[in-house]
Amino acid sequence: MKSRINKDIHFLIGLISILLLISISPARPQGKVQTIGRYLCIDYKPFFPIGLYHLPDKRNDDEIWKEVADAGFNFLNSKESGRHGIYVAKPVPWKEVNGKRVNLMELYRDSGMLDELKAFLSESEDDTTMLLWHAPDEPCWFGPSANALQLGYEAIKANSKKPVLMNVGPSINSLWHYNIPKELMQICDVISEDIYPVPDGKTKTGQGYNKYTYYVGEHTEKMVKLGSVEGVQKTPVWMVLQGFGWADFDSFG
Numbered sequence: 001m002k003s004r005i006n007k008d009i010h011f012l013i014g015l016i017s018i019l020l021l022i023s024i025s026p027a028r029p030q031g032k033v034q035t036i037g038r039y040l041c042i043d044y045k046p047f048f049p050i051g052l053y054h055l056p057d058k059r060n061d062d063e064i065w066k067e068v069a070d071a072g073f074n075f076l077n078s079k080e081s082g083r084h085g086i087y088v089a090k091p092v093p094w095k096e097v098n099g100k101r102v103n104l105m106e107l108y109r110d111s112g113m114l115d116e117l118k119a120f121l122s123e124s125e126d127d128t129t130m131l132l133w134h135a136p137d138e139p140c141w142f143g144p145s146a147n148a149l150q151l152g153y154e155a156i157k158a159n160s161k162k163p164v165l166m167n168v169g170p171s172i173n174s175l176w177h178y179n180i181p182k183e184l185m186q187i188c189d190v191i192s193e194d195i196y197p198v199p200d201g202k203t204k205t206g207q208g209y210n211k212y213t214y215y216v217g218e219h220t221e222k223m224v225k226l227g228s229v230e231g232v233q234k235t236p237v238w239m240v241l242q243g244f245g246w247a248d249f250d251s252f253g
Contacts, residue, residue: 031128035163035189038224038233040131047087047131049238051075053194075131082129089165090124091134092117092152103136105152106144114155121160133162135188138169139179146183153187163189167240170195172222173209181226185235191227194240195219216241 032043039046050073055064062083068076069084078088094103097110104117124130133156136144156164166188168181185191196204197213204210220239227235 033131033162035236038227038236040163040190040236042131049075049087051077053077053240077134081124081127087129087131089132089134090130092136092156093120094136103144103149103152105135105149105156107151107155108148117152117155118159121156125160125162130162132165132190133160135164135166137167138171138194139166139184140171140174140177140181141169143178146179146187149184149187165190165192165238167192167194169193170210170219172219172226173215181223185226188235190236190238191223192238192240193219193223194242196242198242 032041034041036044036046040049041047052068052073052075055068055076057064060080065083065086069086074086076082076086076088077091079090080088082088092104094101095113095116096102097113102109104113104120107113107117121133135149135153136142139145139149153164164187166184168179168184168191169177170193171177171179172181172193174180181191181193195216196210197215200213201211209215216239220237223237223239224233227233227237
């Protein structure tokens with residue numbers, strides 16, 4: 001009997017200790033988005049994007065959002081909040097400065113752009129469907145330069161808890177572009193490359209060296225090495241894989 005009482009006492013002490021630990025432990029953040037090693041995580045759970053850059057037929061009605069979600073997509077590049085369980089990356093806006101189209105991350109161009117960038121960030125910072133800020137697309141091909149975006153990236157990190165996504169374009173094998181991907185690693189938290197190997201074996205005008213589908217594996221390996229330090233991947237790498245373009249449906253059958 002004495003042994004049983006001792007066991008019960010030990011059980012109660014353990015239970016009380018657990019309850020006290022739970023009560024004094026900080027609550028786990030809800031909707032926290034961060035990069036951890038090679039993953040983008042939501043509430044510390046890795047997120048695997050199955051996404052689109054655009055909705056088909058330039059539609060934006062609720063029905064097409066639901067259709068895309070039901071098809072298994074969970075991520076979209078969009079100026080709007082996500083719907084039906086789809087998360088979004090919101091592109092940093094462009095504006096005209098002295099007759100030139102510039103991105104709000106190019107803060108060196110105009111002293112008032114910092115306030116505009118902060119205002120843009122504050123509009124969506126608490127949006128639980130928004131995972132990342134999308135930096136200017138394909139700067140390896142078209143610019144701006146990595147140096148031109150540096151101040152903007154630092155401003156985003158100082159005023160937002162959301163990571164920055166940089167899509168470098170199909171440039172990992174090229175040395176002659178405006179930027180090379182390595183230069184952009186310091187101004188993003190997630191890096192991606194869009195590669196256009198379909199149809200296989202055919203040259204794609206303006207798409208660099210994207211002739212064969214097996215290049216996808218080669219490009220992915222190089223991108224992972226780009227995001228690694230001493231063999232350990234430190235930056236999430238996403239691949240934007242082209243299987244077809246929406247316009248190709250017009251040529252089918």
